Amino acid sequence: MTPVKIVEGRAIPFGRKNVDTDIIIPAEHLKTIARSGLGRHAFEAIRAEPGNVFADPAFAGAPILIAGDNFGCGSSREHAAWALTDMGVRAVIAPSFSDIFSGNAFKNGIVTVALPQAAVDRLMDVAREHPVTVDLETMSVTTPLQDRFAFTLDPFRRNCLMSGLDEIGLTLSSEAEIAAYERSADLLQLAAAGR
Amino acid sequence: MSSPKTLYEKIWDAHVVSRRDDGTCLIYIDRHLVHEVTSPQAFEGLRAAGRKVRRPDLTLAVPDHNLPTTRRVGADGRRLPIVDPASAGQLAALERNVAEFAIPYIDDLAAEQGIVHVVGPEQGFTLPGTTLVCGDSHTAAHGALGALAFGIGTSEVEHVLATQTLWLKPSKTLEIRVDGRLGFGVSPKDLILAIIGRIGTAGGTGHVIEYRGDTFERMSVEGRLTVANMSIEAGARSGLFAPDEMTFAWLKDRPMAPKGEAWDRLVDHWRTLATDEGARFDRSVRFDASEIAPSVTWGTSPEDVAPITGAVPDPDSFEDPSKRAAARQSLDYMGLAPGTRLEDVPVSYVFIGSCTNSRIEDLRAAAAVVAKRKVHDGIRQALVVPGSGLVKRQAEAEGLDRIFVEAGFEWREPGCSMCLAMNPDKVPPGERCASTSNRNFVGRQGPGARTHLLSPAMAAAAAVTGHLTDVRELVA
Numbered sequence A: 001m002t003p004v005k006i007v008e009g010r011a012i013p014f015g016r017k018n019v020d021t022d023i024i025i026p027a028e029h030l031k032t033i034a035r036s037g038l039g040r041h042a043f044e045a046i047r048a049e050p051g052n053v054f055a056d057p058a059f060a061g062a063p064i065l066i067a068g069d070n071f072g073c074g075s076s077r078e079h080a081a082w083a084l085t086d087m088g089v090r091a092v093i094a095p096s097f098s099d100i101f102s103g104n105a106f107k108n109g110i111v112t113v114a115l116p117q118a119a120v121d122r123l124m125d126v127a128r129e130h131p132v133t134v135d136l137e138t139m140s141v142t143t144p145l146q147d148r149f150a151f152t153l154d155p156f157r158r159n160c161l162m163s164g165l166d167e168i169g170l171t172l173s174s175e176a177e178i179a180a181y182e183r184s185a186d187l188l189q190l191a192a193a194g195r
Numbered sequence B: 001m002s003s004p005k006t007l008y009e010k011i012w013d014a015h016v017v018s019r020r021d022d023g024t025c026l027i028y029i030d031r032h033l034v035h036e037v038t039s040p041q042a043f044e045g046l047r048a049a050g051r052k053v054r055r056p057d058l059t060l061a062v063p064d065h066n067l068p069t070t071r072r073v074g075a076d077g078r079r080l081p082i083v084d085p086a087s088a089g090q091l092a093a094l095e096r097n098v099a100e101f102a103i104p105y106i107d108d109l110a111a112e113q114g115i116v117h118v119v120g121p122e123q124g125f126t127l128p129g130t131t132l133v134c135g136d137s138h139t140a141a142h143g144a145l146g147a148l149a150f151g152i153g154t155s156e157v158e159h160v161l162a163t164q165t166l167w168l169k170p171s172k173t174l175e176i177r178v179d180g181r182l183g184f185g186v187s188p189k190d191l192i193l194a195i196i197g198r199i200g201t202a203g204g205t206g207h208v209i210e211y212r213g214d215t216f217e218r219m220s221v222e223g224r225l226t227v228a229n230m231s232i233e234a235g236a237r238s239g240l241f242a243p244d245e246m247t248f249a250w251l252k253d254r255p256m257a258p259k260g261e262a263w264d265r266l267v268d269h270w271r272t273l274a275t276d277e278g279a280r281f282d283r284s285v286r287f288d289a290s291e292i293a294p295s296v297t298w299g300t301s302p303e304d305v306a307p308i309t310g311a312v313p314d315p316d317s318f319e320d321p322s323k324r325a326a327a328r329q330s331l332d333y334m335g336l337a338p339g340t341r342l343e344d345v346p347v348s349y350v351f352i353g354s355c356t357n358s359r360i361e362d363l364r365a366a367a368a369v370v371a372k373r374k375v376h377d378g379i380r381q382a383l384v385v386p387g388s389g390l391v392k393r394q395a396e397a398e399g400l401d402r403i404f405v406e407a408g409f410e411w412r413e414p415g416c417s418m419c420l421a422m423n424p425d426k427v428p429p430g431e432r433c434a435s436t437s438n439r440n441f442v443g444r445q446g447p448g449a450r451t452h453l454l455s456p457a458m459a460a461a462a463a464v465t466g467h468l469t470d471v472r473e474l475v476a
Helices: A079-086 A099-107 A117-127 A155-163 A167-172 A175-184 A186-193 B007-013 B040-049 B085-100 B116-123 B137-145 B154-163 B188-199 B214-218 B221-234 B245-251 B260-270 B321-334 B360-370 B389-397 B400-407 B456-465 B471-475
Strands: A006-009 A011-013 A064-066 A091-094 A111-114 A132-135 A140-142 A148-150 B016-019 B025-028 B031-034 B059-061 B131-134 B148-151 B165-168 B172-179 B207-212 B238-240 B283-288 B295-297 B305-307 B349-352 B381-384 B432-435 B450-453
Touching: A011 A117, A064 A117, A064 A132, A079 A099, A091 A117, A091 A132, A099 A111, A099 A155, A099 B154, A117 A132, A167 B040, A167 B154, A167 B165, A175 B016, A175 B025, A186 B260, B007 B148, B007 B207, B007 B238, B031 B116, B031 B154, B040 B085, B040 B154, B059 B085, B059 B116, B116 B131, B116 B137, B116 B221, B116 B389, B131 B137, B131 B154, B137 B148, B137 B221, B137 B238, B137 B245, B148 B238, B154 B165, B172 B188, B172 B214, B188 B221, B188 B283, B188 B295, B188 B305, B207 B221, B221 B238, B221 B245, B221 B360, B245 B260, B349 B360, B349 B456, B360 B389, B360 B400, B360 B456, B360 B471, B389 B400, B432 B456, B456 B471
Parallel strands: A011 A064, A064 A091, A091 A111, B031 B059, B031 B131, B131 B148, B172 B207, B172 B283, B207 B238, B349 B381, B349 B432, B432 B450
Antiparallel strands: A006 A132, A132 A140, A140 A148, B016 B025, B025 B165, B295 B305, B295 B450
């Protein structure tokens, strides 16, 4: 995973609430066996709406997406995170995120920034004209108009994002503990024995 | 004396491999289900890093999402090719991967093949008190048997394949307590839709739900699977039922369930899993089962629920401004006017199937409504898609297939089918579908498709009348 310390640039003022992962990437496009190439299908149904924000050339390749409450709900498809990555998004700002999506985003180096609705509303306004900065060092979102909103991230996730850690490699270093657990888990062995 | 614990806390505590200072735990995963759509990139990751699958014996793979539900074997007995090259490629990738990593596999022609969340419980792969994951959000279904089961992304699939563990933070607990008897014609699907309608699609975010109360205690295992399945539609990754005598009787002697002394010892253990008296939940919500009517969705979120006796709401009736805007967008997409009686909404497609409602009990409930009736002329396609080959076989033994076919339904091969528009079963743009599936999202059943979620009996009723219908009027 590429380390991420700062994400700055234009922020797509999308703002919609309850955006499900079917909207981010429809199932039709889940038949790939690769992680790349999904960006052109991202938000397909919304891109078909007249005057949608994704059609605005000012936001082409923008590294930040601003959305409403409960972003990424529904299907667990990590293709949603891959599609966002592929369209250039490195950070999503929203009042809240679904549990599965925020995990998937994290595994792909996408920063999920949860801010109160009022802060999100303000950023939606500012983003139409100005760039936005998400800084993991200072844990803040700032704008050239002197806005400054602090956010929090799970310290472990923040550390992984900033150092680009390979989580599987990290876990495999706990091999002795995993093996010890397996030996001690009598019920697991009983259950497995039935196979 | 240790303090009283919830079912969730007991399963969690029994699976902690190690704990970090911030409370994050390395959790052992007892069971891992794999399907063709969310696994190829995970196996590719293992190959790229030269890693192995740690416990193939705790893993089970079955294709379901993009398999066509039409005949799979030709008249000459040979396997028919999958026309869509991308779907065929994904299936081929799964076959290569399970062979390379020695993972037990139920192939597309096996009698046991079906939707992963139907197959796991049916085979006894899913067991109470276990942790179970799958790269699919409807993994919550397995909580019906008392397994802590949740959907994961592909990176986590890779992590489980390589380590048989996941790093997780403990969730909060949400008690959903329902007491009383469900009324005539009211099914577990109606109940879970009503619950989601009340608490919202983010109501369970960050929480594991435990379904409690005498309504759930009386509910069949199939019904519990329907309820637990849709926990994710309320935002909760998992939904649990305490395993009880009904659970044990349902699971006993299933092919992959332990046998003999191992079974007896496990049952003794499973009896200790129920939430202790005095254990605390972070939140609690109560419902009275007798107040639940047959439910149907009117919008593009599973929380957009109304009783079938009701009408399409006026977006201005919502207090929350963002909900007003969302409802307007939903009604625009759905082609519905506020105030329209739900029973006056015509449908042109009917889908009975999906991991939510494709088990034998679901097919029986639908067949009971369809018997001696015909699919309405206004219906362009009515599909019944059993959840597995074994469900299909059972239904055929009971003659349910003949009831459906004689009425004008198509009787299909098992798979995810019209739930999610990634196989040939799709709802065309602008068409309206009465569907027993779990998501009415924009484009879920196909670009521009309009979905109304409801129970199998209600879907059957819509099929014979050509519009959304209160099933109680048909079977009274």
